[in-house]
Amino acid sequence: MDEIASALGDGARWRIVELLAERPRSVGELAELTGLRQPQTTKHLQTLARAGLVTVFPLGQRRVYAVEAAPLKALERGLRELVETTEAHRDERDGIARYRAAIEAESVVADRERWADGRTFSFERVLAAPLDAVWRHWVDPDLLVSWWAPPSMTVIDCAVEPEPGGRAVLEYRDAEGRRYRSEGRVHAAKEPEHLVFDLSVLDAAGAVSFTGHYDLTLAAVPDGTRLRLGLAITETTVEAVPYIAGIETGWGQVLDHLADTVGTSTRTTTAAHTKGKDTQT
Structure with a gap:
């Protein structure tokens, strides 16, 4: 969970995940859409891959990346539990x-x-x-x-x-x-x-x-x-x-x-x- 949250804590990586949520994309396409250089985009994708958020598919000379839903669902569950805990202890904050x-x-x-x-x-x-x-x-x-x-x-x-x-x-x-x-x-x-x-x-x-x-x-x-x-x-x-x-x-x-x-x-x-x-x- 910590690695997922850390990977998504960067604005550029968050934008990449948003783009991949629409459909799989290549490094070049992601670089063009985000305004990043390809080496920067590749490093961000590697970080996301280490966190299990994206998977790479080698297609001949191309490398296409796709988002993985399971880690996002795990993050969703964690955030939902955090919200529920916060709501349950609202009186203390108040x-x-x-x-x-x-x-x-x-x-x-x-x-x-x-x-x-x-x-x-x-x-x-x-x-x-x-x-x-x-x-x-x-x-x-x-x-x-x-x-x-x-x-x-x-x-x-x-x-x-x-x-x-x-x-x-x-x-x-x-x-x-x-x-x-x-x-x-x-x-x-x-x-x-x-x-x-x-x-x-x-x-x-x-x-x-x-x-x-x-x-x-x-x-x-x-x-x-x-x-x-x-x-x-x-x-x-x-x-x-x-x-x-x-x-x-x-x-x-x-x-x-x-x-x-x-x-x-x-x-x-x-x-x-x-x-x-x-x-x-």
């Missing part, structure tokens, strides 16, 4: 586009410190898993690490210790090796249904970019467990734009990951709104 648009929109209003203070977000899922199982996925580090990071990120350290004053931390690394760390404390915990904790997102120097106040409630329902997560923002810096812009998409993806980890999410809703005197949208 998520990146939404994130970029959100960064641009937030950059307009991030003209001062504390610009997003008072902004709140809410997320809800119904997870096809028992209440105690969902709770464990929040408080057991070995389970928490299995879902608590955006796609393509690797968790390095994570914990939500279910007791007042307990440690809350999330650190992950992207594919380029950059690290992102958040630290905070648990304020309230009632097993297996309620967690309240803070996480401050830290910049490269260890300073706070913004702090998120999280309120997690879990409740047993006939379909499994209803999860509600509230998030309020404080201590916002101007440099926090990429983080604030990514909250809705990022937490949506992370909670979908949790849903896939514990079972199947039977309902997904996310909502975000802002409030507070100094908040702009």
